[in-house]
Amino acid sequence: MPNIVIVGVQWGDEGKGKIVDLLTKDADVVARYQGGHNAGHTVVIDNEQFILHLIPSGILQKGKICIIGNGMVVDPAALIEEMDSLKKRGISFDGNFFISKNAHVIMPYHKAIEKESERFKGSKRIGTTGRGIGPAYVDKIARIGIRMGDLLQQEVFKEKLETNLSDINYLLTNLYGVSGFETEQIYSEYMRYAERIAIYIANTASLLNRYMDEGKNVLFEGAQGTHLDIDHGTYPFVTASNATAGGACTGLGIGPTRIDEVIGVMKAYTTRVGSGPFPTEMKDEMGEEIRNKGKEYGASTGRPRRCGWFDSVVSRYSAMINTLSGLAITKLDILDGCEKINICVGYRYKGKIYEEVPSELNVLEGCEPVYEVVDGWCESTVGIKRYENLPVNAKNYINKIATLTGARVDIISTGQKRDEVIIRRNPFLSL
Ligand code: IMO
Ligand code: MG
Helix, strand or coil, rough: CCCEEEECCCCCCCCCHHHHHHHHHHEEEECCCCCCCCCCCCEEEECCCEEEEECCHHCCCCCCCCEEEEEEEEEEEHHHHHHHHHHHHHCCCCCEEECCCCCCCCEHHHHHHHHHHHHHHCCCCCCCEEEEEEHHHHHHHHHCCCCCHHHHHHHHHHHHHHHHHHHHHHHHHHCCCCCCCCCCHHHHHHHHHHHHHHHHHHHHHHHHHHHHHHHEEEECCCCCCHCCCCCCCCCCCCCCCCCCCCHHCCCCCCCHHHCCCEEEEEEECEEEECCCCCCECCHHHHHHHHHCCCCCCCCCCCEEEEEEEEHHHHHHHHHHCCCCCCCEEEEHHHHHHCEEEEEEEEEECCCCEEEECCCCCHHHHCEEEEEEEEECCCCCCCCCHHHHHCCCHHHHHHHHHHHHHCCCCCEEECCCCCCCCCCCCCCCCCC
């Protein structure tokens, strides 16, 4: 019966993949509600690493139903590539995988527009993943988007494509000075993709609501993080979708009363990829050390992640926006051996203390973190499975995070592997 949302608390890459994989054991259905292949969800099973971009991480466990929701944007070429590589590794897509008819399709011109628009922005660029995510959502809102269901109707698809290209080619050639696209070429390429994926395209809102009526447990997998959310994040340095828990409703077609719990995933420190404000960023050797130890390089783009201290202003704001019922803290082990740990308890800007993330970009950019310094621990926490076995200072740190965030800590990850985890409360089993 329980239906649980997994959401990123920080700026993405919090370890949602591992937590989704862990909770999938007790779920029947895993559904993703927003974003596209800008996401990179890493799961390690028996020393084998899987990186999921579009497909819900639940696919790695046999017999689970996986859904790509209407709130997502899908690049069919990327999807087919991901499916093929998973199939080669023994993952099956037989009758357990569905793509919403209403999910929007990423077209080659979306990537081209994004590339040029980032180039035009120069030093003000967002530092996007370059996957065409933003422009695909622009078309959705502009009501000229092409949806997965359109791929099933050749004539409709062709007409929409032709209409769009007449505008887009004008933009590409006359504003950006690059070449445009040919209708026929895209049409035949996308019809080939359609042949491959047509059998998975369905009305997933109806399917999902039926599963819930039957009493199945559903896990809603969020991508990115709260502070990359288009409405609640550090705008304009955000992604183009609602990564917050509310996105699960609109991005899948379910009512808010269907959701029982929201688990926020956060690292024991903070990372961010791409541009944008990051008050607790470490621009020193410590930042470099964490990047190396935590292997903080983008799972999608390979870019080095910016690393920083835990920021309770960020996590408290996320707890509020998502009404978090619990926290999953990942990568605690990366802080092993760290003599002193900084905890950001507020921001200072022009002599004023902020306990909430200011929504004005210029204010946030000028904020200095206010730190409380706590003692670290020298023991290794790698692979610890029982809370009692954590070093006392690690427990103190976890409790501090819980108090400052205002949420209970349910799960603590102590390594990359599936079983390197402390589960204090399994939300599926305690509801
Ligand atoms: P997961 O699901 C971290 C960032 C990009 C950029 C901004 C906008 O693995 O947590 P976009 O291509 O989405 O228009 O880029 O958002 N970004 C992510 N950062 N984790 C992600 O996903 C991200 N997806 C997008 O780096 O700053
Ligand atoms: Mg990631």
